[in-house]
Amino acid sequence: MRERIPIIDLFAGPGGLGEGFSSLTDSAGERIFQILMSVEMETSAHSTLLMRSFFRKIYDLEDKIPQVYLDYMSNPSPSQLAILRETFPEQWAEANHEAIQATLVEGDDSLVQEALKRLDGHTGPKVIIGGPPCQAYSLVGRSRRTHDQKGLQADVKQTLYKCYLQFLNAIQPEVFVMENVKGILSAQLHNKGVLGLIRDDIKKAGYTIHSLVVANPQKPSDYVVRAEQYGIPQARHRVILLGIRNDLNVNPTQLQLHPEATVQDALSELPAIRSDFSHRSGGTTPDWADYILRTAQSISKHYPHTAIADKLSSIKRDDLPSRISASHVQTNGTMTSLSDWYRGRLTAVGSNVLANHFTRSHMAKDLDRYLFCSVFAQVQDRPAKLEDFPHELLPDHKNVIDAKNLKTVGFSDRFRVQLYNHPSTTVTSHISKDGHYFIHPDFRQCRSLTVREAARLQTFPDDYYFEGNRTAQYQQVGNAVPPLLANQIAKVVAQCLDISAKDYFDLSKYKY
Numbered sequence: 169m170r171e172r173i174p175i176i177d178l179f180a181g182p183g184g185l186g187e188g189f190s191s192l193t194d195s196a197g198e199r200i201f202q203i204l205m206s207v208e209m210e211t212s213a214h215s216t217l218l219m220r221s222f223f224r225k226i227y228d229l230e231d232k233i234p235q236v237y238l239d240y241m242s243n244p245s246p247s248q249l250a251i252l253r254e255t256f257p258e259q260w261a262e263a264n265h266e267a268i269q270a271t272l273v274e275g276d277d278s279l280v281q282e283a284l285k286r287l288d289g290h291t292g293p294k295v296i297i298g299g300p301p302c303q304a305y306s307l308v309g310r311s312r313r314t315h316d317q318k319g320l321q322a323d324v325k326q327t328l329y330k331c332y333l334q335f336l337n338a339i340q341p342e343v344f345v346m347e348n349v350k351g352i353l354s355a356q357l358h359n360k361g362v363l364g365l366i367r368d369d370i371k372k373a374g375y376t377i378h379s380l381v382v383a384n385p386q387k388p389s390d391y392v393v394r395a396e397q398y399g400i401p402q403a404r405h406r407v408i409l410l411g412i413r414n415d416l417n418v419n420p421t422q423l424q425l426h427p428e429a430t431v432q433d434a435l436s437e438l439p440a441i442r443s444d445f446s447h448r449s450g451g452t453t454p455d456w457a458d459y460i461l462r463t464a465q466s467i468s469k470h471y472p473h474t475a476i477a478d479k480l481s482s483i484k485r486d487d488l489p490s491r492i493s494a495s496h497v498q499t500n501g502t503m504t505s506l507s508d509w510y511r512g513r514l515t516a517v518g519s520n521v522l523a524n525h526f527t528r529s530h531m532a533k534d535l536d537r538y539l540f541c542s543v544f545a546q547v548q549d550r551p552a553k554l555e556d557f558p559h560e561l562l563p564d565h566k567n568v569i570d571a572k573n574l575k576t577v578g579f580s581d582r583f584r585v586q587l588y589n590h591p592s593t594t595v596t597s598h599i600s601k602d603g604h605y606f607i608h609p610d611f612r613q614c615r616s617l618t619v620r621e622a623a624r625l626q627t628f629p630d631d632y633y634f635e636g637n638r639t640a641q642y643q644q645v646g647n648a649v650p651p652l653l654a655n656q657i658a659k660v661v662a663q664c665l666d667i668s669a670k671d672y673f674d675l676s677k678y679k680y
Contacts, residue, residue, distance in 0.1 A: 197670075496522055
C-alpha cells in the first residue's frame with residue numbers, strides 16, 4: 169500500500185478543502201492524501217474540523233460508519249459525545265493532535281516548526297492547502313471601508329497570506345493550493361495589485377502559479393474557478409491558485425468540465441419542513457398554516473387571472489408541511505449526479521439519519537414576502553426584484569428610497585429565491601444573518617434554507633456534522649470550499665505527482 173501524501177491544511181475552516189483531498193482515491197481504491205495537520209482559529213469551525221478528522225479515523229477502521237457515530241448525529245449531546253470518545257479513545261486523541269485550534273500570525277513560526285516536526289523523516293511528496301481569510305479582499309468588505317483612510321492597509325487579514333508563505337518557504341511542498349475571493353483580482357495594497365504581490369512572493373519562494381481552468385493563463389481572471397462548470401450546484405466563483413515547485417518541471421492538467429447540477433439535484437431528497445414565527449413578529453402568533461393560507465389569498469388578489477394567483481389559490485392545508493425539523497430522509501428512488509456523494513456511506517450501513525436540518529424562525533411580514541417571492545420565481549423562472557413586489561410587501565428599509573418610484577432602490581434583489589432548475593447563487597456567510605438571499609424554492613415551505621440545505625449546495629456529504637449553534641453552522645458552511653470541487657482539484661494535484669487518481673465523477677454510479 170502506498171504511503172498517503174501528507175497535507176498541511178491552513179485556515180481550514182470546517183474542512184471543505186481537506187474533505188475533498190481526503191476523499192480522493194487511486195486506481196486501486198486507496199486514499200491518496202492524509203491530513204497531517206490542520207489549523208483553524210474559530211472555535212465552532214475547529215470543533216467541526218476535529219469531528220471530521222475523528223470521523224475519517226474511525227471510518228478507516230472497518231471502512232464503514234460505526235453505529236455510535238450515527239447515534240451522535242441523531243443526538244449530539246455531551247453524553248453521546250462522551251460515549252463516542254470512549255468507544256474510540258485512540259482515534260479521538262489522534263484527531264485532537266491533527267486538528268489544531270490556533271491563530272496564524274505573521275512572523276510567528278511556532279506552527280511552522282510544529283509542521284516540520286511532524287514531517288520529520290518523511291521523504292515523499294507533501295502538499296499545502298488553504299484559503300487565507302478573504303474578508304479583506306471581498307468587494308463588499310472593501311465597500312464598507314470606502315471612507316476608511318487606512319483602508320486595506322490597516323486590515324490585518326490582508327497580511328495572512330504571508331503566514332501561508334512562511335509555510336511554503338520552510339516546508340517547500342511539491343504542490344500547494346491557495347483559494348480566495350474574486351475581489352483579490354482588483355484589490356490594491358500600497359498602490360499595487362494584491363494578486364501581483366502574492367505572485368511575486370510565491371515566485372521568490374521557488375514556485376510557479378498555474379491555473380486550474382486555462383492551460384496558459386494570460387490575465388488575472390484566468391485563475392477564477394466557476395464551480396457550476398464542474399458539477400457543483402452553486403454559482404461560486406473563486407480565485408484558486410495551483411502552485412508547483414519549479415524543480416518538478418510539471419505542466420498540470422485542468423479541471424474537467426461536468427454537466428450543470430441544479431438546486432433540484434441537491435435538495436430533492438430532503439424532507440419538506442416549514443418555517444415558524446420569530447419572537448419579533450409581536451403579539452400572539454396565529455396557527456402557521458392558517459396564516460400562510462390567508463396570506464396566499466391576500467396576495468393572489470393583486471394578480472387576478474394570472475399564474476401567480478392560480479398557484480397561490482391552489483394551496484391547501486394538506487399541502488403544507490407540519491414539521492419545523494426533520495432528522496431522517498426517505499429516499500424517493502430518484503438518482504442524481506450527487507446522490508451517492510451525499511448519502512453513499514450512510515446508505516451503505518442502511519441509515520436514513522439526517523442532521524442540521526431544522527428551520528429558523530422568521531418575522532410574519534417576511535413570511536409574506538417569502539411566499540410571494542417563491543411563487544413569483546416558480547412562475548417567472550427568475551427571482552422577484554423589489555419593483556415586482558405588491559406595495560404592501562415592500563420592506564420598511566432605508567434602501568427602499570421611494571416605494572412609488574423603485575428606480576432608486578438599492579439592493580433591489582435583497583429577497584432572492586434559489587431556483588430549482590439552476591445552480592444556486594453563491595452561498596456566503598451572510599446566510600447566518602437573515603436568510604433573505606436564500607429563500608427555498610418550494611413556496612409551500614415558505615422559509616429560508618436550512619444549514620443542511622446550504623451544506624448540500626456546498627456539496628458537503630450528509631454524514632458531515634456541523635458543530636456549534638445554528639449561526640456558527642451557517643457561517644462555517646458559507647466560508648467553506650465545496651468538498652466536491654476540492655475532490656476534483658485534488659485529482660489535478662495527484663496527477664502533478666504522477667499518481668493516477670479517481671475523483672467522485674470518475675467513480676459515480678450515476679450516468680449522464
